[in-house]
Amino acid sequence: MTNQGFTFSVAPMMDWTDRHCRYFHRWLNADLLLYTEMVTTGAVLHGDLEKLLAFDPAEKPLILQLGGGDPDDLAKSALIAQDWGYSGVNLNVGCPSDRVQKGKMGACLMKEPSLVADCIEAMAVAVDIPVTVKTRLGVDELDSYEYFRDFVATIAAIGCRDFIVHARKALLSGLSPKQNRDIPPLRYEWVYRLKQEFPELNITLNGGVTDINSIHTHLQYVDGVMLGRAAYKNPWLLAELSGDTTLERDEVVLAMAEYADRLPGVPVKHISRHMLGLYHGQPGAKHWRRFISDNAFRYDSGGDLLRKALQALVHIRDSNQARDA
Numbered sequence: 001m002t003n004q005g006f007t008f009s010v011a012p013m014m015d016w017t018d019r020h021c022r023y024f025h026r027w028l029n030a031d032l033l034l035y036t037e038m039v040t041t042g043a044v045l046h047g048d049l050e051k052l053l054a055f056d057p058a059e060k061p062l063i064l065q066l067g068g069g070d071p072d073d074l075a076k077s078a079l080i081a082q083d084w085g086y087s088g089v090n091l092n093v094g095c096p097s098d099r100v101q102k103g104k105m106g107a108c109l110m111k112e113p114s115l116v117a118d119c120i121e122a123m124a125v126a127v128d129i130p131v132t133v134k135t136r137l138g139v140d141e142l143d144s145y146e147y148f149r150d151f152v153a154t155i156a157a158i159g160c161r162d163f164i165v166h167a168r169k170a171l172l173s174g175l176s177p178k179q180n181r182d183i184p185p186l187r188y189e190w191v192y193r194l195k196q197e198f199p200e201l202n203i204t205l206n207g208g209v210t211d212i213n214s215i216h217t218h219l220q221y222v223d224g225v226m227l228g229r230a231a232y233k234n235p236w237l238l239a240e241l242s243g244d245t246t247l248e249r250d251e252v253v254l255a256m257a258e259y260a261d262r263l264p265g266v267p268v269k270h271i272s273r274h275m276l277g278l279y280h281g282q283p284g285a286k287h288w289r290r291f292i293s294d295n296a297f298r299y300d301s302g303g304d305l306l307r308k309a310l311q312a313l314v315h316i317r318d319s320n321q322a323r324d325a
Contacts, residue, residue: 006031006032006033006061006224007031007219007223007224007225008029008031008032008033008215008224008225008226008227008238008241009032009033009034009035009164009204009224009225009226009227010022010025010032010033010034010035010226010227010228010231010238011035011206011226011227011228011231012035012036012037012038012063012065012090012092012134013037013228013229013232014037014038015037016037016232016274017034017035017036017037018037018270018274019054019055019056019059020259020266020270020271020274021232021274022034022036022055022059022062023056023058023059023256023259024235024252024256024271024274024275025231025235025238026058026059027252027255027256028235028236028238028239028242028247028252029238029239029241029242029244030242031242032238033061033063033087034059034060034061034062034063035062035063035064035065035090036055036062036063036064036065037065038065038066038067038092038095039052039053039064039065039066039067039077040066040067040068040105041066041067041068041070041073041074041076041077042068042073044066044076044077044080044081045073045076045077045080049080049084053080053081053084053086054084057085060085060087061087061088062086062087063086063087063088063089063090063130063132064081064084064086064088064089064090065089065090065091065092065134066078066081066089066090066091066092067092067095067105067106068091068105068119069104069105069109069112069115069119070104070119071115071118071119071121071122071123072122074091074119074122074123075122075123075125075126075127076126077089078123078126078127078129078131079126079127081127081129082127082128082129086129087129087130088129088130088131088132089123089127089129089130089131089132090131090132090133090134090164091116091119091120091123091131091132091133091134092105092106092134093106093107093109093110093116093133093134093135093136094106094107094134094135094136094166094170095107095177096139096170096171096172096175096177096180097177107136107139107170107172108139108172110135110136110138110139110142110151110170111139111140111142113150113151113154113155114154116133116151116154116155117154117155117157117158117160120133120155120158120160121158121159124158124159124160130162131160132160132162132163132164133155133160133162133163133164134163134164134165134166134206135151135152135163135164135165135166136165136166136168136169136170137165137166137167137168137169137187137190137191138151138169138170139169139170139171139172140169140170140171140172140173143169145190145193148190148194149193149194149197152194152198152201153198156198156201161200161201161202162201162202162204163194163201163202163203163204164204164206164226165191165194165203165204165205165206165207166206166207167186167187167188167190167191167205167206167207167208168180168181168184168185168186168187168207169184170184171183171184181207181228181229186207186208188205188218188221191203191205191221191222192221192222195221195222195223196221202223202224203222203223203224204222204223204224204225204226205218205221205222205224205225205226206225206226206227206228207228209225209226209227209228209230210230211230211237212237212240212241215227215241232274232277233277233280234277234280234281235274235275235277235278235280236249236277236278236279236280236281239252249278249279249282250310250314252278253275253278253306253307253309253310254306254307254310256271256275256303256306257303257304257306257307257310258303259271259303260301260302260303260305260306261302261303263301264301264302265301266301267300267301268296268299268300268301268302268303268304268305268306269296269297269299269305271306272292272296272305272306272309273292273296275292275306276288276289276292276293277289279313283316283317283320284313284316284317284320287312287313287316288309288312288313291308291309291312291313292305292306292309295308295309
């Protein structure tokens with residue numbers, strides 16, 4: 001039950017890390033471990049699997065993140081994920097939203113470590129692909145390091161070796177999901193200490209990671225770093241982590257335009273929305289974002305929107321260079 005070997009990954013993010021986002025991220029970095037948005041076991045067992053689970057082979061290695069709290073349902077869902085070709089499955093034990101709590105999923109499971117262990121064990125017995133956990137440091141009043149350590153130890157005792165840790169606790173009432181990403185303090189030292197006490201586990205740190213320097217600092221203490229919203233708002237960060245100095249942003253735009261051409265039934269706005277931050281911090285970035293935002297409704301599908309946006313950006317860059325010459 002291990003995914004060891006992947007230093008960098010992009011977090012599962014609802015409404016963000018859909019298949020088009022993941023294909024874009026894969027173009028930026030060939031060595032990332034990518035995750036789907038969280039999919040509930042109810043959706044997997046009773047929903048439209050083509051819509052929920054289909055992906056481009058280029059996205060692999062790709063992990064399906066599952067939301068659920070019933071071992072049997074999770075085992076059945078994990079088997080479906082394996083049949084669909086996913087590289088692994090991950091149990092969400094960190095989402096604090098009200099909707100997720102009502103389904104006995106996400107962060108509320110931190111209050112029941114034995115149940116989480118049963119869930120992981122049931123999935124591991126059902127499939128041959130890796131089964132992993134994404135968790136928080138604690139939940140509500142259960143927020144001591146000792147509770148966090150014992151929670152992980154309970155799950156590790158049944159053979160789970162991969163833990164992704166969002167280095168904050170979750171508050172199940174009084175805070176929105178967004179506030180739960182910002183208000184509870186980050187405690188990276190707890191994650192570092194966990195790795196020290198359980199050197200045999202593969203520990204990936206998540207939460208508040210925004211730049212290359214902090215990433216390399218964390219990697220002195222843990223096995224991997226998972227990027228969240230920073231990778232979405234400034235996706236070129238993923239390219240920088242790849243070490244590939246030959247890749248150009250304009251090249252990525254043309255590749256994504258070709259990708260859009262292959263999906264004639266998909267509105268291009270579903271693809272372009274993930275690319276607004278591609279030129280973050282670069283000359284013309286505002287013009288790039290504005291062109292896409294103002295013109296996405298004019299294009300049904302295909303890559304022409306992206307090509308036109310690139311042409312407009314190149315024109316702006318050339319005009320600026322001529323003016324500064």
